[in-house]
Structure formats: C-alpha cells, structure tokens
Amino acid sequence: MRETEVELPRGRGLEPLGVRVRAAPLGVSGHAVMQVEDVTESHRLANVRRDFVANVSHELKTPVGALSLLAEAMLDAVDDPAAIQRFAERIRHESGRLGRLVQELIELSRLQGADPLPEPVAVPVDRVVSEVVDRTRTVAEGKSITVVSGGERGLIVEGNENQLVSAIVNLVExxxxxxxxxxxxxxxxxxxxHLIEISVSDQGMGIGEADLDRIFERFYRADPARSRATGGTGLGLAIVKHIATNHGGSVDVWSVEGSGSTFTLRLPDPGCDSPGFEDFDALEDLDRLAEFSGDETEPKGSNGRAELGPSDPDDLSGPVGPENRTKTDADATERADAHEAANADAAPQASAEEDPGTEPRADRPTAVTRGEA
Structure with missing residues (x-):
C-alpha cells in the first residue's frame, strides 16, 4: 500500500483541492486499486486552528499586559486623583481595543467556518453603500473627512448583505x-x-510597495505604532479578503506613497455568465501529480505532499507571488483609472461646503501591485 497527498488547483481566489491517494497493486499483473479521498476541509480546519492559536496568543499579550500594568499603576497612585483618572482612561482605551480584537476574531472565525455564506440573496449595491456611509459618518466627521459616494446605480450582487456592508465599512474606516x-x-x-466593482478611494499617505504584498495578512500592520494608537487590530483587511473570497470575488489595491490608495472589491455579476477556468481531467492530474510505482518508497514533495511549484503554468491556486507579478503601464493605467473614477463618480454627491483644495490627485504611477483574495 502506498499513500500520498496532492493539491489540485481550482482557480485563482479558491483554495486548492486537497486529495489523499492510496494505491496498492492487485494480484493481476499490471493492475492496481486506488482510493481517492477529499481532505480539503480537514486540512483547512487544521490550518485555521493552528493559525488562530498562534495569532491570538501573540496579539492578546499586548492589551492584557497593558491592563495589568495600568492596574498596578492605579494601586500605586491611590493618593493622586489626577493620575488615577489618567490611568482609568488608558484602561478604558485598552479594554475597548481588546473588545474590538475579540469581536473581529469571532467574525474572522465565522467567515472561515464550514458555512461562511449562508443563504445568499440578491443584494442592492446602492443599499450597501448607503448603509456604509451612515455607519462611518461619525468616525469620518471626527477628522473633518467627507465620505462621498457615486457611480453606476441599480447594481445587484448575490451574497450576504451584512458581510458586504462589513467589508466596505472596514475599507472606509x-x-x-x-x-x-x-x-x-x-x-x-x-x-x-462580468464583474461588479465597489471601490474605496482616499487621499491619504498611500502604502509603500514593500507593504503591499502583505496588507491582507491577518495581524499585519504597515504602521504598527499608528495602528496601536488608533486601536487597530490588523484584522480588517483580512476580513475583507475572506468576505470577497466567500462571495466568489477578489479584492485588490492600487496605491503609491503620497498619492492615496484605492481598494477595489470585485464581485461576480449575477446577470452575467462568469467565465470559469478551464476544466481539467481529475484522473489525468492524479496521474501527473501522484504517479504510482510499485518500487516507490517515499511520497512526492515535502512533508509527504506533492505540490505544484511556483513556475508550474497550471498553478492557479492562491495569490500571485511577487515573482509572477506583471507591472505594466497598462495595469498601472487601469488602477489609476479606478482610483480616479471612484473620486470622480462621487464628486456630484460631495457637500457644498467641501474644501475645493481636496480634489484627488490625478498622478498615475508606473507600477501597481495586486492583492487578490
């Protein structure tokens, strides 16, 4: 009996299909029996559990440690009302951050669960945008920032409205x-x-090229100090990525330092037939990836898994790595157009009191980095 595991690509934005293959020769010369088992879900859950424990253990240290130190400081300052008030305010801030972290961990865990998209329905994009603007108004007004919306009306996507609102709220905040x-x-x-695009464009500091490859990772922060100061958890963009994937879509970013950023959520248009990836013959892939030989003593690949290498033209699994990215003027122009369109389309909805000096820049970079879900 020989056993190996292989991963079959299912298309960009989709997790590869994990397959366990067992084979044994039959008594008849030249014949063998093969058992194929889908282990995709068990592998995914194992990875989720491992990552969850590792990430949570690390991320909870900071707020829990801060609360402990602040409590000790309050005990030492019982005769100083001003100090106690200051420490109490810090405790309130850290406990709020801890609460947000736990809430976002729960949300991320649910999105990675066995049924991440229950009962998808038709969702009006206009209603999603209106809800997002309403939810983010207070935080935006705190910095005198105007949130405007515009573009094509009457668009419909299929999915979960609460998840879509959550994704766009994360991007706007x-x-x-x-x-x-x-x-x-x-x-x-x-x-x-065949796609519906929802773009969130800002006039901020932009994102450095070194950070673009990692901003959708859980707990990654391009500016850790600022994230701590603002109570950021480092989970917002990871949540957006999982929501996009659960809806059969993707999220990417256009950004150049000093020129702002545009995050674009791309979702299938239910009114169009989405062009799928070419079908493949599963048996041929199994033959190619897990050839059985009576003399074979070790499974292929590291850790007993036969995996497609980054140079394999059939590898359609997961994000495009830096070595495979194409940075062309055409791609740059497309992202710059999306950045400008998000601002230009929204312009008619802007407040009359808006400072005319805040018009978006029209600079077009010569390079762009994608971050697909």
Missing part, C-alpha cells in the same frame, strides 16, 4: 484612519465586464 484631516474618501461603483 481604514481610509479615514490613514487620511489627513479635511480630505475626502470616495465610494465608487460600476459594472466592468
């Missing part, structure tokens, strides 16, 4: 956090081919 005061955050919508 992130834009507000990293934008200077008295600027504008624009939400733009449009139909592009």
């Amino acid at each position: 992130n834009a507000v956090t990293y934008s200077p005061e008295r600027t504008r955050v624009a939400i733009g919508t449009r139909r592009r081919g």
Whole structure:
C-alpha cells in the first residue's frame, strides 16, 4: 500500500483541492486499486486552528499586559486623583481595543467556518453603500473627512448583505484612519465586464510597495505604532479578503506613497455568465501529480505532499507571488483609472461646503501591485 497527498488547483481566489491517494497493486499483473479521498476541509480546519492559536496568543499579550500594568499603576497612585483618572482612561482605551480584537476574531472565525455564506440573496449595491456611509459618518466627521459616494446605480450582487456592508465599512474606516484631516474618501461603483466593482478611494499617505504584498495578512500592520494608537487590530483587511473570497470575488489595491490608495472589491455579476477556468481531467492530474510505482518508497514533495511549484503554468491556486507579478503601464493605467473614477463618480454627491483644495490627485504611477483574495 502506498499513500500520498496532492493539491489540485481550482482557480485563482479558491483554495486548492486537497486529495489523499492510496494505491496498492492487485494480484493481476499490471493492475492496481486506488482510493481517492477529499481532505480539503480537514486540512483547512487544521490550518485555521493552528493559525488562530498562534495569532491570538501573540496579539492578546499586548492589551492584557497593558491592563495589568495600568492596574498596578492605579494601586500605586491611590493618593493622586489626577493620575488615577489618567490611568482609568488608558484602561478604558485598552479594554475597548481588546473588545474590538475579540469581536473581529469571532467574525474572522465565522467567515472561515464550514458555512461562511449562508443563504445568499440578491443584494442592492446602492443599499450597501448607503448603509456604509451612515455607519462611518461619525468616525469620518471626527477628522473633518467627507465620505462621498457615486457611480453606476441599480447594481445587484448575490451574497450576504451584512458581510458586504462589513467589508466596505472596514475599507472606509481604514481610509479615514490613514487620511489627513479635511480630505475626502470616495465610494465608487460600476459594472466592468462580468464583474461588479465597489471601490474605496482616499487621499491619504498611500502604502509603500514593500507593504503591499502583505496588507491582507491577518495581524499585519504597515504602521504598527499608528495602528496601536488608533486601536487597530490588523484584522480588517483580512476580513475583507475572506468576505470577497466567500462571495466568489477578489479584492485588490492600487496605491503609491503620497498619492492615496484605492481598494477595489470585485464581485461576480449575477446577470452575467462568469467565465470559469478551464476544466481539467481529475484522473489525468492524479496521474501527473501522484504517479504510482510499485518500487516507490517515499511520497512526492515535502512533508509527504506533492505540490505544484511556483513556475508550474497550471498553478492557479492562491495569490500571485511577487515573482509572477506583471507591472505594466497598462495595469498601472487601469488602477489609476479606478482610483480616479471612484473620486470622480462621487464628486456630484460631495457637500457644498467641501474644501475645493481636496480634489484627488490625478498622478498615475508606473507600477501597481495586486492583492487578490
């Protein structure tokens, strides 16, 4: 009996299909019996559990440690009412941050669960955008930032409205956090081919190229000090990525330092037949990836898993790595157009009191980095 595990690509944005293959020769010369088992879900859950424990253990240290130190400081300052008030305010801040972290961990865990998208329904994009603007108004007004919306009306996507609102709220709040005061955050919508695009564009500091590859990772912060100061958890963009994937879509970012950023959520248009990836013959892939030989003593690949290498042209699993990214003027122009469109489409909805000096920049970078879900 020989056993190996293989991963079969299912298309960009989808997790590869994990397969365990067992094979044994039969008494008849030249014949063998093969058992194929889908282990995708068990592998995914094991990875989720491992990552969850590792990440949570690390992230909870900071707020829990801060609360402990602040409590000790309060005990030492019982005769100083001003100090006690100051420490109490810090405790309130840290406990709020801890509460947000726990809430977002629960949300992320649910999105990675066995049924991440229960009962998808038709969702009006206009209603999603309206709800997002309403929810983010207070935090934006705190920095004198105007949240405007515009673009194509009457668009419909299929999915879970609460999840979609949560994704766009995360993008808008992130834009507000990293934008200077008295600027504008624009939400733009449009139909592009077989996709519905919802873009959130800001006039902030932009994102460095070194950070673009990692901003959708859980707990990753491009500016850790600022994230701590604002109560950021480092989970917002990871939540957006999982929501996009659960809806069969993707999220990517256009950004250049000093020129702002545009995050674009791309979702399938239910009114169009989405062009799928080419079907493959599962048996041929099994033969190619897990050839059985009576003389074979070790499974292929590291850790007993036969995996497609990064140079394999059939590897359609997961994000495009830095070595495979194409940075062309055409790609740059497309992202710059999306950035400008989100601002331009929203312009008619802007407040009359808005400072005319906050018009979005029209600079077009020569490079762009994608961050697909």
